[in-house]
Amino acid sequence: MMETLDQLFVLLKRWVVGEFPAAWRLWLSPLIDAGAIIGVFAGLFAVTTLLERKGLGRLQNRMGPNRVGPFGVLQPLADGLKMLTKEDIVPRAADRVVHFLAPIAMVTPILLAYAVLPFGRNLVAVDFDAGLLFFFAVGAGTELAVFMAGWSSRNKYSLLGAMRGIAQMISYEVPLVLSAVAVVLVAGSLSLPSIVDSQAGYHWGWLARWHVFTPWGLAGFILFLIAATAESNRSPFDLPEGESEIIAGHLIEYSGFKYALFFLGEYLGLFAVSALGITLFLGGWQAPVPFLAWVPSYLWFGAKLLGCIALFIWLRGTMPRLRTDQLMNFAWKFMLPLVLVNLVVAALWHGTAAWGFFGAGATRWLLGGAVLWLTYSALSHALFTAPGRGPRTYRYAD
Amino acid sequence: MKHTPGWGLLKGLFETARNFVGSYYQPGRLTTIEYPDERLPVQENFRNFPMLIYDGADPERGLRCVGCKICEKECPPQCIYIVLERDRSGKVQKRPRLFDIDVSVCMSCQICVEVCPFDAIKMNTEYELSTGDRFGALLLRKAELAKPNEYYRRLHPTEAAEVDARLAAAAQAKAAAQAKEQAKLTAKPAKPAWSTQP
Numbered sequence: 271m272m273e274t275l276d277q278l279f280v281l282l283k284r285w286v287v288g289e290f291p292a293a294w295r296l297w298l299s300p301l302i303d304a305g306a307i308i309g310v311f312a313g314l315f316a317v318t319t320l321l322e323r324k325g326l327g328r329l330q331n332r333m334g335p336n337r338v339g340p341f342g343v344l345q346p347l348a349d350g351l352k353m354l355t356k357e358d359i360v361p362r363a364a365d366r367v368v369h370f371l372a373p374i375a376m377v378t379p380i381l382l383a384y385a386v387l388p389f390g391r392n393l394v395a396v397d398f399d400a401g402l403l404f405f406f407a408v409g410a411g412t413e414l415a416v417f418m419a420g421w422s423s424r425n426k427y428s429l430l431g432a433m434r435g436i437a438q439m440i441s442y443e444v445p446l447v448l449s450a451v452a453v454v455l456v457a458g459s460l461s462l463p464s465i466v467d468s469q470a471g472y473h474w475g476w477l478a479r480w481h482v483f484t485p486w487g488l489a490g491f492i493l494f495l496i497a498a499t500a501e502s503n504r505s506p507f508d509l510p511e512g513e514s515e516i517i518a519g520h521l522i523e524y525s526g527f528k529y530a531l532f533f534l535g536e537y538l539g540l541f542a543v544s545a546l547g548i549t550l551f552l553g554g555w556q557a558p559v560p561f562l563a564w565v566p567s568y569l570w571f572g573a574k575l576l577g578c579i580a581l582f583i584w585l586r587g588t589m590p591r592l593r594t595d596q597l598m599n600f601a602w603k604f605m606l607p608l609v610l611v612n613l614v615v616a617a618l619w620h621g622t623a624a625w626g627f628f629g630a631g632a633t634r635w636l637l638g639g640a641v642l643w644l645t646y647s648a649l650s651h652a653l654f655t656a657p658g659r660g661p662r663t664y665r666y667a668d
Numbered sequence: 669m670k671h672t673p674g675w676g677l678l679k680g681l682f683e684t685a686r687n688f689v690g691s692y693y694q695p696g697r698l699t700t701i702e703y704p705d706e707r708l709p710v711q712e713n714f715r716n717f718p719m720l721i722y723d724g725a726d727p728e729r730g731l732r733c734v735g736c737k738i739c740e741k742e743c744p745p746q747c748i749y750i751v752l753e754r755d756r757s758g759k760v761q762k763r764p765r766l767f768d769i770d771v772s773v774c775m776s777c778q779i780c781v782e783v784c785p786f787d788a789i790k791m792n793t794e795y796e797l798s799t800g801d802r803f804g805a806l807l808l809r810k811a812e813l814a815k816p817n818e819y820y821r822r823l824h825p826t827e828a829a830e831v832d833a834r835l836a837a838a839a840q841a842k843a844a845a846q847a848k849e850q851a852k853l854t855a856k857p858a859k860p861a862w863s864t865q866p
């Protein structure tokens with residue numbers, strides 16, 4: 271019974287496809303997958319905009335939207351209607367074709383990236399051997415969209431925003447990929463479903479074998495989250511949009527439905543990269559404790575995804591925006607060395623997997639943790655005491 | 669612990685988490701006033717646009733304004749417009765026939781109030797003035813500007829008490845002076861100045 275429930279969507283699709291003549295099946299199957307992914311994640315987008323506004327409000331002691339419907343639950347509907355009925359304005363000097371293509375170029379690659387993510391046991395659109403590679407390859411396409419939007423708008427703020435966006439996304443792509451490489455190193459596979467399988471099982475019958483419970487996995491997960499935040503242009507790394515200085519950056523000349531598409535793309539990117547983080551470090555759709563393993567796998571995945579989204583909202587409600595030089599220093603002088611050391615620690619962990627003496631696990635943990643912690647302290651010390659850095663002194667304000 | 673890098677971020681996260689949880693069971697944390705449903709009480713020294721004060725029950729006859737046009741001349745953006753009443757023979761009366769204030773121009777500076785020697789113009793606190801007719805409805809006429817003294821007392825109790833006391837004292841002094849004059853007149857009929865000379 272639970273087995274059927276766990277495989278519900280897989281069986282449902284198989285049944286629907288089986289109802290059609292054989293000639294159609296080849297085309298129907300991916301269409302159903304695409305439809306389901308778009309439907310589910312667009313719905314999640316609507317829910318998230320509401321949760322985000324509510325959550326941000328509460329984090330700042332405000333109420334958040336509560337006017338449309340009971341407790342404001344119909345707010346996404348109102349927002350959507352507003353977006354759809356707005357006038358679509360294209361600046362006269364804009365490059366019309368590129369301006370039109372940019373939002374599409376934003377959303378399409380992200381939707382493609384969903385194809386390789388396993389949302390549950392057997393619940394993956396394409397079980398691709400190089401799934402991780404595919405994910406990063408298409409994910410990088412959004413950078414092009416940001417620059418297309420900024421360039422084609424023929425507006426100085428757009429261009430500044432797009433240039434900031436490109437610089438930031440390329441810089442943070444490096445730690446993002448390198449932190450994922452550590453997982454590939456240990457799991458020995460680029461296919462996302464098999465990375466999830468490598469995290470199956472429990473230590474001593476209760477502690478899940480997720481990568482996040484290893485020293486390199488914990489560090490890798492945190493680094494991955496930071497890079498993912500920057501990659502999806504979210505606060506505290508929302509410089510490309512920087513409302514207070516460049517007025518929404520590359521989005522400045524977009525209105526109505528095109529703006530909504532950018533918005534959708536940004537959130538879909540956030541979900542995709544969270545889903546990847548879950549797959550790589552948080553055991554994918556696996557249950558955290560063995561006695562809850564009967565809960566359908568996609569529910570576990572959904573719960574973890576919502577948890578990640580909540581974390582991102584929490585971060586957004588807390589952190590002030592960085593300056594561009596701080597952003598770049600952070601990426602190249604802090605994240606990059608740390609993520610390289612993390613790779614070494616992961617290799618160490620993998621190499622010492624055969625240790626069998628008593629307390630081997632604790633020794634490995636302490637060893638890896640110590641290396642990472644020392645690097646972290648040394649790097650941050652070096653960054654804080656570098657010439658021109660450190661606590662500021664104000665001549666007049668004190 | 670305090671100097672561990674990253675500690676400040678964790679502290680910040682803890683603070684916002686406390687806000688999040690606290691806002692659900694400590695209503696005092698939420699400073700929002702949900703405006704159309706609830707409003708803040710208007711402060712006594714709040715001011716928005718001017719109004720004309722009248723005594724008694726009749727806004728026409730009780731109007732304190734004598735139409736001296738001082739406020740019209742002093743108003744920096746020139747948003748007051750006054751036309752005096754004339755009787756049938758064309759003689760000007762001490763009453764305004766028209767008294768308009770264009771509140772779309774008025775900048776709430778209160779200079780008209782400061783200069784009025786008759787305490788006839790005071791500041792109103794009414795702030796919900798939005799309208800669909802931006803030309804007609806924002807030009808307030810005499811009838812809309814006229815407000816009873818009780819209304820003024822309710823809005824600005826301290827200020828109104830002071831004005832009332834001053835006006836009462838002035839009225840008393842005037843009555844006393846009149847009585848004295850009357851008494852003088854009845855005691856010895858006034859003679860022409862030249863008549864005292866031999």
Ligand code: SF4
Nearest residue numbers: 743774775777778780
């Ligand atoms: S408040 Fe100032 S601007 Fe308004 S009517 Fe009086 S003098 Fe003019």
Ligand code: SF4
Nearest residue numbers: 733734736737739784
């Ligand atoms: S309101 Fe005062 S200053 Fe203005 S015309 Fe009337 S009496 Fe004169």
